Amino acid sequence: MTIETLRRLPVFAALTPDEAQSICDRSLRRRYRRGEFLVEHGARSEALFVLLNGRARVLQVDRRGREVHLARLRAGDYVGEMSLIDEGSHSASVRAEAQTDVLVLGRAEFSRLMPEPSSLAYGLMRGLVQRLRSANQQIQSLALLDVQGRVAETLLSMSESVGTERVIREPVSRTRLAQTVGASREMISRVMKELEARGTVRIQANGWLVIQQ
Template identity: 65%
Template structure:
């Protein structure tokens, strides 16, 4: 994936037995692509972005508690604002529960706690302001 999006490697591989390894650098990889490599790269960057998002989701489900999963999901849904991150569209507790793998009741408790502690502000129109202190935790 790093050949395509210039991001850090998402995994490390270790051989169990001695083996030969082929290293393919970016220039060599580019030469393997068809003539219209800009289109190929655009498609691959989209696929890599989706794969990295899936990796983060799997990591969240495996390693974070419900609070952490809700916070990460809110941050992933948000856009950058001047003083805070913003989720413009209303997100139901049920939909959020499906994303984080928890019950709607638990997500409601977490959201209430995040709001009481000043990490988020839920607006009347359903949008959510994510305060900077949650974004930097």
């Protein structure tokens, strides 16, 4: 790949000629057939993947094996950057929808082009990645889970571990819970009553909510 071709990709447009040449020298070009996965949910990323042509689909699979499509990627789009920045795992899978050529930039070269880990810029980037992961998780929850599942997931995320139980040390607002999971307050009240009736959750006299594990 030439420097000129590389710098036509939006993610590399601001690179200096030396930086662009370094990426040309150290990156790989990989071809994925239709149906092959570029990245898989839960795996750690060791590279940045930039689509040069073709197209790919970002997807998740629910508990029943049903695919939920979250986004479509085309030439110029990229994946894997969040995992390279915060060293977390992929929050979704990406599958080629047609023959797709991808530029693969390894972790070492990616890190060389990034700000120093101790810098303010890097700290801000990690913070943005965490916010994006949180937003992605909420979007996926809305797409993959029913209301009861979304309520349970939200309660777990609000709780802390105390012995064999999970505890929320403050009153849980039905209105705020409804806004978080995208349901009516009436539906939330019904779901909470069902969870209490099954013994999944209980409200203590001090207002704490206890989740049985």
